[in-house]
Amino acid sequence: MSNTHSFTEENYLKAIYHLSTGNNSVVSTNQIAEMTNTKAASVTDMLKKLAEKNLINYIKYQGVTLTDTGKNAAVNIVRKHRLWEVFLVEKLGFKWDEVHDIAEELEHINSESLINRLDDFLGNPAADPHGDPIPDRSGTIHQKKLVRISDMYQDQSGMISGVSEYSSIFLKLVEKMGLTLGTKILITELIEFDGSITLIVNGNSDRTISREVAKNILVML
Amino acid sequence: MSNTHSFTEENYLKAIYHLSTGNNSVVSTNQIAEMTNTKAASVTDMLKKLAEKNLINYIKYQGVTLTDTGKNAAVNIVRKHRLWEVFLVEKLGFKWDEVHDIAEELEHINSESLINRLDDFLGNPAADPHGDPIPDRSGTIHQKKLVRISDMYQDQSGMISGVSEYSSIFLKLVEKMGLTLGTKILITELIEFDGSITLIVNGNSDRTISREVAKNILVML
């Protein structure tokens, strides 16, 4: 159990995991290069190595998928990342736009008992400060079905429950607009001209947001 | 401020720092090799690099000392290590013999605001679970004067306030003998034959400990 991989290997596994979303399970070399801020040639080298270790299924020129082992490893890193984010916000008082980079380092600390104790200390949270679900210690993810505001219809309502963009600049904006997690919204108008959307926030104030913002805020209907 | 060094560089700085104790301020290549579990040749290479960066004063064949910059960096790592140890014991419920290795990883996480917030969260502790003083955010260390039990005289009394050996096997033994931090002791006999020492623990129970154990338990008189 708990085979240990290098810092770099872990980052590649995580990148592949995040790129393997629903429909798009096979991931390309270039996608990985972009996500890891490396060049395609470097990715190819690493893919050979990960395939050798049975962490990915890799066929030359065809892209990669994670094996069960690789997926377990990736989910475990995600679990650690998200638990540390909860710690940073809930216990140390960081804001939700400040924790991503620190968690990016903390996620590589290797101790199963540490992470399980942290989980208990935090009260076994279901989601991180951005609404992303935290895998339990068996690796199971209880994902609520969320839709982008940009995919909602007129007169539809729901509660903001996540985001799909984690840059500080975006998160600060969302906060300033009062669209933090838990906020209830009702779509009042879909503006055809530029795709922007008008909504009522928490039953009272009116607000218009751009399509770009709407695409990155996730709602539970 | 807060120049960032590699994981490995940090470990060398820390090793040199711990080896530069009081009387012995100049540290040798072999000492560093032993502490870092590397070979002398590797140490020489790294010393050149650290000297180049002005973190150490290094003269070939003569040994090294830390520069002010190097010492600051080292103290900061020690601060992080000890604060994380407090966190692990006080908040996550680890035992004092379980935290060293995890803190060894956590000490390399790089974020000044993280560590200062952690410090506050923990109530700005003065010492770690082994009694070692925690440098404050300016790098100042408020070290209490401690003596080894092996250096005490008959009829002398004091309070156990630290250890100088961190292996799990030693710490578990100390705990089993009821000689944890805060315990009051009175020396009743110095046994000439093998250097072992008899003492009264917390005013009641009698105990004899070997010289080897006595050397690694520190007392505030």
Place this chain on the structure above:
DNA sequence: CTTATTTTTTAGATTAATCTAAAAAATAAA
């Protein structure tokens, strides 16, 4: 169904950290 473009891989180098074996310097012993 060729040709052009894009994507991916290979080949060959580079950097950081390490090693072994041999040479050089410092220290200890005779």
Place this chain on the structure above:
DNA sequence: TTTATTTTTTAGATTAATCTAAAAAATAAG
């Protein structure tokens, strides 16, 4: 104060992760 021993450094390799430039494969366009 020579000789022997120990310590330290140099020389030359190795491994992991990366890069650029060129070659090969896959995909898209004409």
